[in-house]
Structure formats: C-alpha cells, structure tokens
Amino acid sequence: MSVKNKSKNDIEIVQEKLQNIKGREGIIGYILRGSNSASIDLKDPTKIIDYAVLSATAFEAGQNMSAMFEIGEVDSIIMEGEDTKLLSMVANNHRLSIFMEKNVDHKKLCKDLNLT
Amino acid sequence: MDKDPYAVVLNNALTEIKKICPDVSRSFIFKKDGMIVAGDPEIDEKTLEGIIESFQKIAEKADTIGSLKTLYVNGKKGKVILSSVNDMYLALAASKNADTTYLHSVTCVIIPTVLKLLETTTTTPIPLQSTPSKQLIVDTLSGFFVGDSVQIDIKIIEEWAKLLNQKSVDQVEIEAFGGKTTQCKVKEINDSKLKGKGMIRIPEKLCKTLEVKKGELVKVKPASS
Numbered sequence: 191m192s193v194k195n196k197s198k199n200d201i202e203i204v205q206e207k208l209q210n211i212k213g214r215e216g217i218i219g220y221i222l223r224g225s226n227s228a229s230i231d232l233k234d235p236t237k238i239i240d241y242a243v244l245s246a247t248a249f250e251a252g253q254n255m256s257a258m259f260e261i262g263e264v265d266s267i268i269m270e271g272e273d274t275k276l277l278s279m280v281a282n283n284h285r286l287s288i289f290m291e292k293n294v295d296h297k298k299l300c301k302d303l304n305l306t
Numbered sequence: 307m308d309k310d311p312y313a314v315v316l317n318n319a320l321t322e323i324k325k326i327c328p329d330v331s332r333s334f335i336f337k338k339d340g341m342i343v344a345g346d347p348e349i350d351e352k353t354l355e356g357i358i359e360s361f362q363k364i365a366e367k368a369d370t371i372g373s374l375k376t377l378y379v380n381g382k383k384g385k386v387i388l389s390s391v392n393d394m395y396l397a398l399a400a401s402k403n404a405d406t407t408y409l410h411s412v413t414c415v416i417i418p419t420v421l422k423l424l425e426t427t428t429t430t431p432i433p434l435q436s437t438p439s440k441q442l443i444v445d446t447l448s449g450f451f452v453g454d455s456v457q458i459d460i461k462i463i464e465e466w467a468k469l470l471n472q473k474s475v476d477q478v479e480i481e482a483f484g485g486k487t488t489q490c491k492v493k494e495i496n497d498s499k500l501k502g503k504g505m506i507r508i509p510e511k512l513c514k515t516l517e518v519k520k521g522e523l524v525k526v527k528p529a530s531s
Contacts, residue, residue: 237370240367240370241370243367243370244364244367244368244370244371247363247364247367248364250360250363251360251361251363251364251377251379252379254356254357254359254360255357255360255379255386255388256379256381256386258353258356258357258360259332259353259357259381259384259386259399260383260384261379261380261381261382261383261384261385261386261399261402262381262382262383262384263381263382264379264380264381265380265381265382266378266380267377267378267379267380268376268377268378268380269364269368269371269374269376269377269378270371270374270375270376270377271368271370271371271372271373271374271375272371272372272373272375273371273372274370274371274372275371276371289371
C-alpha cells in the first residue's frame with residue numbers, strides 16, 4: 191500500500207471513530223482539518239466559523255506555549271469554558287477539534303480515538 | 307511587582323504550591339489585561355509576554371464556549387495549565403507526569419483562599435495594635451505654671467513608645483471611672499519622689515473636667531497625636 195493510500199486509510203479510520211463519537215451524549219461536534227480538506231460536523235451550523243476560529247487559535251496558542259515553556263511537541267489541548275469544552279489534537283497529520291459539554295470525559299474520548 | 311504586599315503574598319502562595327506539587331516547574335499569576343501580579347523571577351520577560359499574548363488571543367475567541375476557565379496544553383515533555391482564579395489567571399508549567407486533577411484542585415483551593423484573605427485584609431481596616439492601658443493613681447498639679455500636660459513615669463511612656471514602634475508618646479487618653487474621657491499632652495514626672503509609684507499628675511483644671519480627685523484611679527493609654 192502506498193504512503194498516500196495508508197494515510198488516507200488512517201484518516202478514514204479517524205473519521206469512522208468520529209462518526210461513532212458524535213452521537214454520544216454531550217458531544218456538540220467536531221472539526222477535522224487537513225492541508226487540503228476539512229470535515230465539519232456541528233449540531234449548530236451557525237457557529238461553524240466561531241468554532242473553526244477557536245480551534246485554530248487553540249492550536250496556535252498551544253504551539254506558542256509549548257515553545258515558551260519547553261514542554262515539547264503538543265499532544266493535546268483542552269480548553270474549558272463556562273459550559274463547553276474543546277479537545278484539540280493532531281490525528282494523522284489532521285487537526286482535530288472536538289467540542290463537547292463540560293461534563294463529558296475527554297480522557298475517554300482520547301482513549302476511544304486511540305490517540306493517547 | 308515584588309514590593310507590592312499583594313504580590314509578595316501571592317508569590318509565597320506560588321512557592322507553597324511548588325512545595326506541595328514538586329512537579330510544578332514554573333508559575334505566575336496575571337490579570338486578564340496582561341498585568342503580571344506575581345511569578346517566578348526566573349521566567350524571563352519575553353516568555354511572560356509571549357504566554358500572555360497567546361492567552362489574550364485565545365480568551366478573545368473563547369466567548370464561543372462561554373469564556374475561558376481552564377486551558378491545558380499537554381506536551382511530550384511536560385504540560386502547561388492555565389486556570390481562571392477570581393479575576394486573575396494562574397499559569398503553571400509542570401512535568402509530563404504531574405497529576406493534573408490534583409494540581410488543579412490544589413491551585414483551586416490555595417490561590418482563591420489567599421486572594422479572599424487578601425481582599426478581606428485590604429477592605430477591613432487593620433485594627434490598631436492593642437496598647438495596654440494603665441490604671442494610675444491621680445495626683446493633682448496646681449500652680450501658675452502647671453500647663454495642660456499630665457505627668458506620668460518615663461518608664462510607662464517608653465514602654466508604650468516601644469509597643470507602638472514610635473520614638474515617643476506625646477498624647478494620652480485618660481478615662482475616669484465615671485466615664486469622662488479626655489486627651490492631653492503627657493510629660494515625664496519631674497518630681498523624683500513620685501517616680502515609680504504608678505501615679506499620674508493631672509492639672510486641677512483637667513481633674514475638674516474628668517471629675518476626679520486626688521487618690522482616685524484613672525485609666526490611661528497612649529493617644530494618636
């Protein structure tokens with residue numbers, strides 16, 4: 191199997207897992223963004239831009255903080271708001287952000303995605 | 307920032323957190339507007355500015371999730387935790403294996419408690435150091451040149467001055483047992499025979515004001531001049 195096909199296959203596996211996750215209680219949606227494509231599935235489509243901007247900012251801030259505090263390559267970023275939580279990580283060279291209600295166990299999500 | 311008592315106390319709190327959680331390597335506290343309140347002196351200014359700049363960018367966009375409460379950045383070699391504490395933010399850098407839940411609960415107890423204490427102590431006037439009042443026996447001063455000052459033992463004046471961390475005590479408050487009070491200047495007893503006998507020499511005019519007579523007891527304490 192070529193590297194390109196393997197990568198495609200890997201991302202399909204992630205997308206399958208995300209399809210499974212998105213139906214769970216408390217999950218608001220996700221954004222999976224590659225260099226050429228993006229999959230977005232959010233319960234409230236009117237917030238796509240807001241969530242996409244927040245996701246991008248989280249990655250940028252995470253990279254900056256990692257560099258400044260010398261904590262190495264970023265595995266995951268968790269941002270908690272008043273009532274919503276965001277889990278961001280890199281999955282097979284794709285930037286993945288999952289939005290959820292605050293009470294959702296994000297550690298379990300990481301395990302389920304097998305990205306810990 | 308170190309000279310501010312507020313910052314000193316918060317710096318101490320950060321030091322205590324490091325003692326409780328040795329996994330914490332660096333920490334600092336800042337306000338939403340970017341003002342640094344307390345922190346490790348070893349974190350250079352450029353790093354602090356960079357962190358705050360990143361924070362401000364993210365805080366700006368975080369309204370989507372109902373304002374930023376906590377941010378965790380998990381890296382291969384360590385983690386950064388940024389938590390909202392009252393109207394401030396606490397940034398911590400810790401080792402990879404640091405127990406985030408424990409760290410979060412520790413910081414969420416210590417810092418708010420310290421802040422609450424600081425708020426209480428800064429809004430409540432600090433009570434004046436209790437100056438022990440003395441019960442002294444009245445002796446009357448009469449004559450043309452007695453003036454308005456009372457006279458007491460120099461030892462008592464010096465003791466009060468020391469307690470109040472002052473050079474000297476110039477004024478005293480006298481309270482008669484009948485309830486009358488007055489403030490007046492105080493001097494050292496100049497009659498050597500009356501020294502060390504627990505007496506207060508009060509001009510006759512003042513005795514009338516206080517409604518006290520020779521031989522009666524009065525309560526005397528230093529007053530602010």
